[in-house]
Amino acid sequence: EIVLTQSPxxxxxxxxxKVTITCRASQSIGSSLHWYQQxxxxxxxxxxxYASQSISGVPSRFSGSGSGTDFTLTINSLEAEDAATYYxxxxxxxxxxxxxxxxxxxx
Amino acid sequence: xxxxxxxxxxxxxxxxxxxxSCAASGxxxxxxxxxxxxxAPGKGLEWVSAISGSGGSTYYADSVKGRFTISRDNxxxxxxxxxxxxxxxxxxxxxxxxxxxxxxxSGLRVxxxxxxxxxxxxxxxx
Numbered sequence: 001e002i003v004l005t006q007s008p009x010x011x012x013x014x015x016x017x018k019v020t021i022t023c024r025a026s027q028s029i030g031s032s033l034h035w036y037q038q039x040x041x042x043x044x045x046x047x048x049x050y051a052s053q054s055i056s057g058v059p060s061r062f063s064g065s066g067s068g069t070d071f072t073l074t075i076n077s078l079e080a081e082d083a084a085t086y087y088x089x090x091x092x093x094x095x096x097x098x099x100x101x102x103x104x105x106x107x
Numbered sequence: 108x109x110x111x112x113x114x115x116x117x118x119x120x121x122x123x124x125x126x127x128s129c130a131a132s133g134x135x136x137x138x139x140x141x142x143x144x145x146x147a148p149g150k151g152l153e154w155v156s157a158i159s160g161s162g163g164s165t166y167y168a169d170s171v172k173g174r175f176t177i178s179r180d181n182x183x184x185x186x187x188x189x190x191x192x193x194x195x196x197x198x199x200x201x202x203x204x205x206x207x208x209x210x211x212x213s214g215l216r217v218x219x220x221x222x223x224x225x226x227x228x229x230x231x232x233x
Contacts, residue, residue: 034219036152043202043226044144044152049219087152091206091217095168096142096154 002026002090006099014107019075021102023088028068032092035064035073038101039084047086048073080106109133109222111203116227123193123231129186129203129224137161137181140208140217143188145199146226155201156188157217159208164215171197193231200226 003026036044048064088099115127204220
């Protein structure tokens, strides 16, 4: 099973600040890494697929990078509506796995 | 509008059974793989099971293998999860999610979950 480890677990950020969340895989997964945003009491929403591919309707301040074992989700100029928990997810092999999540709080 | 709507959750005693349903609309249901993903209260996301578009290939997390069965009825655009021998640790919100898929030499390859349902709560308690 591929283990995904996100860092940090929690981040408190002021609006307009840049946020960087990392996801490390226990073995190489190529670019089969996806990012989701989950706001309180809502279902997850796909933000980025295949490490860096943008999703229609997702604000351009969200971007992703990386390949192999190390990946990054960047939120440029954080907005209040970005308060949420962010998860990475690998689809390289079964069982599909998720990172433990990174909670982003707005100061 | 692409939509997934889960139903069937509730309170069940340990050892009991429950069947979840996920009604799909707004897309060609049979062209996509479907998965169940769960989230225990206050915890992260855990993939439970996946099924190919035709229903011919199914996969399970070790934590539910032998107890849960995923199936689909493409004529009704509906996904199911039959859950037997339920345990307290199965308590969670259960989401259905759709994803493109393909096959390679290793078998089924599920892609990103591009649409999720709103979830249905399953509570296993005496």
